[in-house]
Structures are given as structure tokens and as C-alpha cells.
Amino acid sequence: MTTNQELFDTAREIMPGGVSSPVRAFGSVGGTPAFMVSADGPYLTDAEGTQYVDLVGSWGPALLGHKHPAVIKAVHDAVDAGLGFGTSHPSEARLAELVRRRVPGAEMIRMVSTGTEATMTAIRLARGVTGRNIVVKFAGCYHGHSDGLLAAAGSGVATLGLPGSAGVTEAQASETIVVEYNDRAALEAVFAEHGEHIAAVITEATPANMGVVVPEAGFNSFIREITQRHGALMIFDEVMTGFRITEAGYWGASGRVEGWEPDLFTFGKVIGGGLPTAALAGRREVMEHLAPTGPVYHAGTLSGNPVAMAAGVATLEHATAGVYAHVDQKAQIVADGVTAALSEAGVDHTLQKVGSLFSVAFGTSATGVHNYAHAQAQETFRYGPFFHAMLDAGVYLPPSVFEAWFLSSAHDDAAIGRILEALPGAAKAAAQ
Numbered sequence: 001m002t003t004n005q006e007l008f009d010t011a012r013e014i015m016p017g018g019v020s021s022p023v024r025a026f027g028s029v030g031g032t033p034a035f036m037v038s039a040d041g042p043y044l045t046d047a048e049g050t051q052y053v054d055l056v057g058s059w060g061p062a063l064l065g066h067k068h069p070a071v072i073k074a075v076h077d078a079v080d081a082g083l084g085f086g087t088s089h090p091s092e093a094r095l096a097e098l099v100r101r102r103v104p105g106a107e108m109i110r111m112v113s114t115g116t117e118a119t120m121t122a123i124r125l126a127r128g129v130t131g132r133n134i135v136v137k138f139a140g141c142y143h144g145h146s147d148g149l150l151a152a153a154g155s156g157v158a159t160l161g162l163p164g165s166a167g168v169t170e171a172q173a174s175e176t177i178v179v180e181y182n183d184r185a186a187l188e189a190v191f192a193e194h195g196e197h198i199a200a201v202i203t204e205a206t207p208a209n210m211g212v213v214v215p216e217a218g219f220n221s222f223i224r225e226i227t228q229r230h231g232a233l234m235i236f237d238e239v240m241t242g243f244r245i246t247e248a249g250y251w252g253a254s255g256r257v258e259g260w261e262p263d264l265f266t267f268g269k270v271i272g273g274g275l276p277t278a279a280l281a282g283r284r285e286v287m288e289h290l291a292p293t294g295p296v297y298h299a300g301t302l303s304g305n306p307v308a309m310a311a312g313v314a315t316l317e318h319a320t321a322g323v324y325a326h327v328d329q330k331a332q333i334v335a336d337g338v339t340a341a342l343s344e345a346g347v348d349h350t351l352q353k354v355g356s357l358f359s360v361a362f363g364t365s366a367t368g369v370h371n372y373a374h375a376q377a378q379e380t381f382r383y384g385p386f387f388h389a390m391l392d393a394g395v396y397l398p399p400s401v402f403e404a405w406f407l408s409s410a411h412d413d414a415a416i417g418r419i420l421e422a423l424p425g426a427a428k429a430a431a432q
């Protein structure tokens with residue numbers, strides 16, 4: 001048997017940090033990453049044969065759990081028909097139709113391969129449509145790793161404590177204005193000063209990359225209102241929330257506020273069913289600015305890949321109301337368990353939750369966590385011991401306090417029971 005340590009040593013020798021994406025390296029929690037070799041239902045198994053209840057869910061895509069039979073069958077059938085054609089094929093429009101049916105405002109859809117590509121293309125489209133340069137984003141929101149969007153970004157950028165990224169030029173950074181989340185006055189001030197140059201405001205529908213942060217009542221509709229007032233576009237990044245947060249429908253968090261739609265959405269994760277697919281979507285008149293109908297260029301060798309489309313179609317077809325009810329209920333049970341265990345151990349915290357997405361923030365009860373400054377001010381040192389106690393008890397949490405926890409429809413009572421059993425010990429570890 002090759003151990004996790006041996007695999008990590010080999011990987012580090014040949015890959016920067018031993019990983020293909022930074023947070024996987026366990027940098028902020030310490031220790032050796034588990035090298036997973038298989039996934040089934042709510043479980044992951046590592047190279048040493050240890051099984052874990054998975055609360056990462058492939059960072060979001062695994063709404064139906066791992067290896068859902070219908071998704072696996074659809075993928076097998078697609079593979080049997082060929083790995084890719086480099087042409088149009090029927091299942092792209094099928095997936096697009098499934099998105100459109102559930103998301104008011106998603107009139108046209110362009111398939112891409114990653115969430116990063118979706119937001120990057122949405123920004124280019126917004127600039128192309130408005131003829132303006134500046135993009136406004138919120139501190140702690142993560143929209144992938146394209147240059148202009150790395151300023152004050154969440155996710156791995158937050159985990160590593162980086163102000164942004166080396167390699168992003170000043171020219172690019174100067175075209176991104178960063179505003180504190182949930183701060184209407186700050187957004188109002190930015191528009192007062194730069195309004196005529198702002199192409200778009202991009203926001204996570206519900207921020208979940210600085211841990212989960214709840215949008216204050218009316219904040220998303222305020223963004224809609226102020227962008228409309230100044231002729232800028234609103235880009236609603238639903239890469240994380242899309243087809244996962246369900247409080248007001250089957251789509252993402254936009255459904256939480258009735259009566260308005262953003263100009264553009266971005267989707268990823270769940271719509272790819274575990275394979276590399278993402279999308280941008282929006283009003284027809286905006287989307288038709290994309291090539292070949294319009295002048296804004298976007299293309300992709302693997303965009304709309306048939307195997308990925310098959311996984312996405314099967315996933316959305318099986319993402320029924322029953323699935324969402326199950327995931328929401330299990331998320332509530334786990335979230336309540338976290339709160340109870342930490343309270344019992346005397347660990348100050350807030351449990352940040354929107355729909356089935358949640359995360360814990362240590363030492364934050366005095367302020368709550370309403371923005372990135374609050375999230376960064378938390379006692380991050382408590383998460384490493386908490387994480388490792390859970391790992392030792394066979395529960396795989398995100399290896400960063402700034403990431404959300406993901407449940408799936410495959411998390412049954414046995415899996416939830418294992419999580420609940422592990423929590424008191426982890427809470428004690430966090431208390432030290």
C-alpha cells in the first residue's frame with residue numbers, strides 16, 4: 001500500500017505544492033492531505049483504505065452524492081458514443097433548456113468549461129455591451145482566478161491570506177473596484193464617483209467563499225437597482241449557489257428576492273454533475289453580443305463536451321424537490337449539531353447558513369459575520385484542530401475555514417450519525 005505521505009511527497013516533487021488547486025494542500029490546517037482514490041454516495045476512500053463521510057462534495061457539484069447511478073449511466077452512454085465531436089450536438093441545448101426552465105432571466109446560455117471561464121467571459125461581455133471598463137466586486141467574494149477578479153478574493157486567496165495575486169498587472173487591478181460586502185453606502189459612493197465608467201457589478205448570489213455570509217435583506221435587489229440606474233450590468237455569480245440553494249425554487253439564490261433578474265448569471269459545479277462544465281446565461285439581447293452573433297469573442301475546444309453535458313443533464317433531471325428537501329433537512333441537522341457541540345465546549349462562534357450551504361466562524365459572535373473584514377477577524381487558529389479531529393473520526397471537511405460545507409441527497413442517517421458523533425470531540429479540540 002502506498003501511503004498518503006508517500007503520494008504527497010511524490011506529488012510535491014513534480015507539482016507545485018503537490019496539488020492542482022491550492023486549498024487541497026492542507027496549507028491552512030496543516031498535516032498531510034488524504035489522497036482519495038474512490039467516492040461513492042456520501043463517502044470518500046483514500047489510498048490507505050480509510051473511508052470518510054464527505055462534506056466537500058467535490059467543492060459543490062455532488063448534489064446527488066458520488067456515483068449516482070443515473071449520472072454514471074448517462075456518462076457511460078455518452079462515452080460509448082464518443083468522447084467529443086468538436087461540433088454541435090443535441091445534449092448542449094438539452095442542458096441549456098433545463099437551466100432556462102428553472103431560472104427566470106436565463107434566456108440564452110453559453111457553455112464553458114469552468115466557473116472561472118464563465119465569470120471571465122461574463123465580464124468581457126459586460127464590457128463589450130456597455131463600452132465601459134470598470135468592474136465592481138465585493139471583498140471576500142470569489143469569482144475564479146481570472147486576473148481582474150483576484151482582488152480581495154475569497155476561497156484559496158483568503159485561505160492563504162493573500163491580498164491578491166502576483167502576476168496581476170496594475171492596469172488590470174485598477175479596473176476592478178472592491179467594495180465591502182453588504183455595504184450599500186460604499187456601493188452608492190463608488191457609483192457616485194465612477195458611475196459612467198462602470199460596466200458591471202459582479203456578486204456571489206450568496207457569498208460562500210469567505211465562509212457563508214448572508215446577504216442583508218434587500219442587498220441583492222439594491223445592486224440590481226443601482227446598476228440599472230447607472231446603465232451598468234449586474235452579474236449574479238451562481239457557480240456555487242446555482243441549483244443548490246433552494247429556499248425559493250429550484251434555482252440559485254436569486255429566487256430569494258422576487259421581482260427582478262440580473263442581466264447575467266454564471267453557473268458551474270452542480271450543472272456539470274461532477275465533470276468540467278459551467279455556463280453563462282442571461283437576457284437574449286445581452287447574450288447575443290457573444291460571437292458568432294455578436295462582437296464579443298468566446299470559444300472553447302471542450303465547451304459543451306458531450307460527456308460533461310450528459311452528467312449535467314442527468315444531474316439536473318434528478319435534482320427534484322425531494323432532493324432539495326433532503327439536503328436542506330440534513331444540512332440543518334448537521335448545522336444544529338455543530339452549534340450544539342461548540343456551545344457545549346464553550347467555543348464562541350457563529351454558524352453562517354443560507355439554505356443548505358453553511359460554514360462556521362470562530363470567535364465572531366460579538367460582530368456576526370456580515371462582510372470580509374468580519375470573516376478575516378475570526379479565530380482561524382481553531383479550525384485546524386477542529387478539522388483534524390473530524391478527519392481522525394472519519395469526516396472530511398473542507399480544509400479551510402473560509403469554505404462552505406456541502407451535503408448531498410446521498411447523506412443518509414448513517415452518514416449524518418457519523419458526523420454528529422465526531423462533532424463533540426472536534427469542538428473540544430477547537431476549544432484548546
Ligand code: PLP
Binds near residue numbers: 114117
Ligand atoms: N464563482 C464562484 C462563486 C465560485 O465559488 C467558484 C469556485 O469555487 C468560481 C466562480 C470558479 O469556478 P471554477 O473553480 O470552476 O473555476
